[in-house]
Amino acid sequence: MIVNTNPETGIRYGVVSMNSLESWVWEEFYTQGTDESYAEAMREWQEENPDAEKHEEYTYGENLEIEESEWSLDIEGMKLRISWLGGAPLLWVFESPHKAAVSLCSPCVPNAGDLNNKVPLGQGFACYDVPADWYAAT
Numbered sequence: 001m002i003v004n005t006n007p008e009t010g011i012r013y014g015v016v017s018m019n020s021l022e023s024w025v026w027e028e029f030y031t032q033g034t035d036e037s038y039a040e041a042m043r044e045w046q047e048e049n050p051d052a053e054k055h056e057e058y059t060y061g062e063n064l065e066i067e068e069s070e071w072s073l074d075i076e077g078m079k080l081r082i083s084w085l086g087g088a089p090l091l092w093v094f095e096s097p098h099k100a101a102v103s104l105c106s107p108c109v110p111n112a113g114d115l116n117n118k119v120p121l122g123q124g125f126a127c128y129d130v131p132a133d134w135y136a137a138t
Contacts, residue, residue, distance in 0.1 A: 004112035012127035014093035015105055016115035022136050033073035037066045093128040100129040
């Protein structure tokens with residue numbers, strides 16, 4: 001298996017800085033997505049506290065603060081995730097009906113397609129992308 005490539009299709013995952021996208025993209029994750037970091041913290045707490053009462057779980061969850069939470073979102077045929085690299089939020093595109101020709105990412109994200117560095121069609125490497133209207137106007 002090649003790292004940062006969809007194992008079923010062989011197409012590279014696309015990665016783009018969240019700062020390159022329209023601000024409403026964050027809202028899509030917050031309103032329709034899943035806070036994976038919060039969900040994992042709650043699963044771990046429940047495993048460690050199997051006899052806890054519901055109000056204890058609620059209190060733990062209410063007081064839980066995660067600085068750089070990872071989010072996932074399945075929308076319009078796309079499987080997306082926000083993760084962080086050096087304090088910068090990145091959007092990963094794991095599946096999508098949209099594709100782009102790009103340069104490859106730096107060694108920090110080996111073999112993934114750098115959606116901040118698109119190239120003319122027929123050049124570069126194919127990877128998954130988001131719709132054009134998700135990108136902030138430059």
